[in-house]
Amino acid sequence: METVYVVKGMTCGHCAGSVTQEIAALPGVEHVDVALDTGKVTVKSETALTEDQVRAAVDEAGYELVGVA
Amino acid sequence: METVYVVKGMTCGHCAGSVTQEIAALPGVEHVDVALDTGKVTVKSETALTEDQVRAAVDEAGYELVGVA
Structure with a gap:
């Protein structure tokens, strides 16, 4: 299944990497x-x-989940 | 434009995060x-x-680019 979430505060490659790392570990x-x-x-x-x-x-990655898109 | 690459060695969320971080910084x-x-x-x-x-x-992320898929 595929779900789209909205995350607040990602501005750069480092942000994207941190969020990917934590979510991909679920x-x-x-x-x-x-x-x-x-x-x-x-x-x-x-x-x-x-x-x-x-x-x-x-x-955990240091950002905020706004919710499901 | 969209390009699909094949990367060798990614096994976990940390790997995915590192690769995402470096590529997203381009x-x-x-x-x-x-x-x-x-x-x-x-x-x-x-x-x-x-x-x-x-x-x-x-x-830079510590993995190997095999090539374009």
């Missing part, structure tokens, strides 16, 4: 796509992730 | 999509990147 994640211009992060995973799991990962 | 990059299962990295950029630019970024 169980079952296969693809992570980061759009630097819009802050949209598209996550494809084998099984459903809860918004809390994704929020915690984004928090 | 000039004009708008989207980076990492597929952990296949090693394919899709890069969308405003202007063309050379394979050497992408190879250098992947090297």
Whole structure:
């Protein structure tokens, strides 16, 4: 399944890398796509992730999950 | 424009994050999509990147660019 999240505060490659790293470490994640211009992060995973799991990962990276796009 | 590269050696979220970080830092990059299962990295950029630019970024992250998919 694929879900698009909106993350606040990513401005550069380092930001994109940190968010990708944390989200890709969640169980079952296969693809992570980061759009630097819009802050949209598209996550494809084998099984459903809860918004809390994704929020915690984004928090861990130092950014803020606004919600599902 | 969008180009798909094959990167060798990415096995986890940390790998995906490092590669994303370095590629997203190249000039004009708008989207980076990492597929952990296949090693394919899709890069969308405003202007063309050379394979050497992408190879250098992947090297910097500690992985190997196999080539364009």
